[in-house]
Amino acid sequence: MLNNKDLLSINELSESEIISIINNANSYYHDNKITSKKKVLNNFTQINLFFENSTRTQVSFEIAGTLLGANVVNFPFNNSSQSKGETLLDLAATLNSMNPDILVIRHPDSGAVQLISEKVDCPVVNAGDGNHEHPTQALLDILTIKKRIGRIDNLKIAICGDIAHSRVARSNIFCHKKLGNKIRVIGPKTLIPKDIDKLGVQVFYNMIEGLRDVDVVMVLRLQKERMDGGYFSSEREYFHLYGLDDRKMRYAKPSAIIMHPGPMNRGIEIDGDLADNLDKSVITMQVEAGLAIRMSVLELLLKKKIENVKNYHIN
Amino acid sequence: MSKITTLINAILIDPKSLTQTNGSITIEEGLIQRINGPAKGNIIDCRKYCLAPGIIDLGVHICEPGERHKESFKSASMAAAAGGVTSIVTFPNTIPVIDNPELLEFFMKRARESSKVRIWPTAAITKKVEGKEISELSFLQDAGAVAFTNGLKSIQNPKIFLRALNYASSLDSLFIGNCEDYYFSEGVSATSSAFATKMGLSSTPKEAELMGLERDFLLADLSEVNYHAAQITTKKSFLKIKELKSLGKKITAGTSIHHLLFDETDIKNYRTFFKLRPPLRSSSDKLFLLQNIKDSTLDTISSFHLPQDEESKRLPYEKAAFGAIGLQTLLPACLKLVNDKIIDLPHLFRKISLNPAKILNIKSGILEEGYFADLVLFDPDKPLLIDRFNLLSKAKNTPFDGYQLFGEVLKTFVRGKEIYKSRNINDT
Numbered sequence: 001m002l003n004n005k006d007l008l009s010i011n012e013l014s015e016s017e018i019i020s021i022i023n024n025a026n027s028y029y030h031d032n033k034i035t036s037k038k039k040v041l042n043n044f045t046q047i048n049l050f051f052e053n054s055t056r057t058q059v060s061f062e063i064a065g066t067l068l069g070a071n072v073v074n075f076p077f078n079n080s081s082q083s084k085g086e087t088l089l090d091l092a093a094t095l096n097s098m099n100p101d102i103l104v105i106r107h108p109d110s111g112a113v114q115l116i117s118e119k120v121d122c123p124v125v126n127a128g129d130g131n132h133e134h135p136t137q138a139l140l141d142i143l144t145i146k147k148r149i150g151r152i153d154n155l156k157i158a159i160c161g162d163i164a165h166s167r168v169a170r171s172n173i174f175c176h177k178k179l180g181n182k183i184r185v186i187g188p189k190t191l192i193p194k195d196i197d198k199l200g201v202q203v204f205y206n207m208i209e210g211l212r213d214v215d216v217v218m219v220l221r222l223q224k225e226r227m228d229g230g231y232f233s234s235e236r237e238y239f240h241l242y243g244l245d246d247r248k249m250r251y252a253k254p255s256a257i258i259m260h261p262g263p264m265n266r267g268i269e270i271d272g273d274l275a276d277n278l279d280k281s282v283i284t285m286q287v288e289a290g291l292a293i294r295m296s297v298l299e300l301l302l303k304k305k306i307e308n309v310k311n312y313h314i315n
Numbered sequence: 316m317s318k319i320t321t322l323i324n325a326i327l328i329d330p331k332s333l334t335q336t337n338g339s340i341t342i343e344e345g346l347i348q349r350i351n352g353p354a355k356g357n358i359i360d361c362r363k364y365c366l367a368p369g370i371i372d373l374g375v376h377i378c379e380p381g382e383r384h385k386e387s388f389k390s391a392s393m394a395a396a397a398g399g400v401t402s403i404v405t406f407p408n409t410i411p412v413i414d415n416p417e418l419l420e421f422f423m424k425r426a427r428e429s430s431k432v433r434i435w436p437t438a439a440i441t442k443k444v445e446g447k448e449i450s451e452l453s454f455l456q457d458a459g460a461v462a463f464t465n466g467l468k469s470i471q472n473p474k475i476f477l478r479a480l481n482y483a484s485s486l487d488s489l490f491i492g493n494c495e496d497y498y499f500s501e502g503v504s505a506t507s508s509a510f511a512t513k514m515g516l517s518s519t520p521k522e523a524e525l526m527g528l529e530r531d532f533l534l535a536d537l538s539e540v541n542y543h544a545a546q547i548t549t550k551k552s553f554l555k556i557k558e559l560k561s562l563g564k565k566i567t568a569g570t571s572i573h574h575l576l577f578d579e580t581d582i583k584n585y586r587t588f589f590k591l592r593p594p595l596r597s598s599s600d601k602l603f604l605l606q607n608i609k610d611s612t613l614d615t616i617s618s619f620h621l622p623q624d625e626e627s628k629r630l631p632y633e634k635a636a637f638g639a640i641g642l643q644t645l646l647p648a649c650l651k652l653v654n655d656k657i658i659d660l661p662h663l664f665r666k667i668s669l670n671p672a673k674i675l676n677i678k679s680g681i682l683e684e685g686y687f688a689d690l691v692l693f694d695p696d697k698p699l700l701i702d703r704f705n706l707l708s709k710a711k712n713t714p715f716d717g718y719q720l721f722g723e724v725l726k727t728f729v730r731g732k733e734i735y736k737s738r739n740i741n742d743t
Contacts, residue, residue, distance in 0.1 A: 109631035
């Protein structure tokens, strides 16, 4: 069970809540396949509301809900009321009247998911809000680390690339701080937001120095669509300085793993061959873990309701 | 008709002599006729409440013409009167922008018809505040403009800016600048900091204010125009003003009460009523300004009243409009500084009344015989719980909603006429 009604940010989760989400997610792995034996969300309605283009996360939430037995509705954004001028909060009120059991929302503005959550009765999962947070991504990264390295504490983690525009970076920083891991951020100064060291991370502008002896290398996607120009000079120079390749990877621990939230820009932030090297790259495992984490989050946020339904049937 | 009123038994707050003494004021024909003279005419017992010159709020947005659903002269004037503000200095950022004399005449006609408090308009120094072509400054001055500004935006092109300032200077007029650098302030909702980083907000370095100030001042100095930097909100730009003043440069400066009482952490979980321009600063900047507010570096404290309707604020933080209303809460908010022993009442009224009057060259803001009887009678200790829906402005975007402030305006006089009376006082 989670303390809050919604999952809006990692920051509002306690360490034990993080652990319980991870453990619950782990319980969906059966013979290395993710399944749910009980359809705990049977007759529940889940609405996915993605104001920003997404395929992976949206599909992941859709499958997660479906595996748990929920009726999943993808709100058709492109021809939705947004183009008719309806405000965000009116839309929230409309959806609320349809009595969904859970809403999964992605929005291009920081804080927008929270704004909607304040106006609806059901739990809301933040599937990414602006540059703010993407909590399920951080949780699935933890689960992947747990499965691959065997522990989620006492780790040195490097997050590389476009930190400024990355909600994945923020959620991971907050998450690993809670777990007591050491976090480094690596990138050009233009993509490192001000005073990030005050959030308890070490900043490196030189990738080789930053990668020295780390256990986990997280490579971020260069969010070209979020940039209004002038953050770096060219993609080839970016790859030379901050693209993860064999040469730079040698400075990390020999056992170090490579993570990427996807979708990848091969040859810009990561070398294509390295991304495919399954000895190091856990990128496909991350996608799988994403499914388990999202199932876990959906179940735990609806735990009380699930139990009420159960008791109703028993009585 | 010469109606005489004497306000007796008051504590007179005199921002000129910086005293606070028992006394009386006799008003005749709209002027302060006598201080501490014999009680004549209609006598009002002030019961030892404070009597001070009315507040002159420098830099108010009244949304007329164009957006009367947000604020009108009538609603703004009621809010001002209830807040002890007797003079409002308006910004020209209306729809359309006040950049020609015909529009300003219409504006002043509306003001005369609907406002109980005095309206002192500023006009746009460039057409449509676009920073490209100089407005008809002389005609605007004749139509009543007390100062020129480029609204909340700085002028990008220094060549045009210098020309505009030179032109204004030749008319011996005042320029009020919002100096934050144009490019840095565009589309930004927070000050760069660990807080903005944590919240994932688009941000701008606080140095943007100093940058703009230094540039704008250099141009103002070249042109020898009277220059007032409207909103100084960081330690660095405060120190710059202090340095310029110590060098004897012709500059005055002010700040906003919201930047003295709030900092970026008040934004908390994306509370859009705290989205201001310039954006709220760090707690260390706020504390520095507070510790030094009594100093003469910052001449004025204003509300920078900017009404926004619910639709403009009930949006994701990045998309929401900036600005806060403040006419009615300016005095109670400033009295918090007095209650916290940061400043005393006479010094406070220097910054909210006497200095704005001096800067604008208005015969008000002072308790002296022969000056306009623009006065406020208030109880500085009365607890006041702010409920935004009880404020008189049409728009309700106050950051003080739910805050416990102190201070109640009992009566407000403009040119000797009582324009506001609290329900909690009777004259028997």
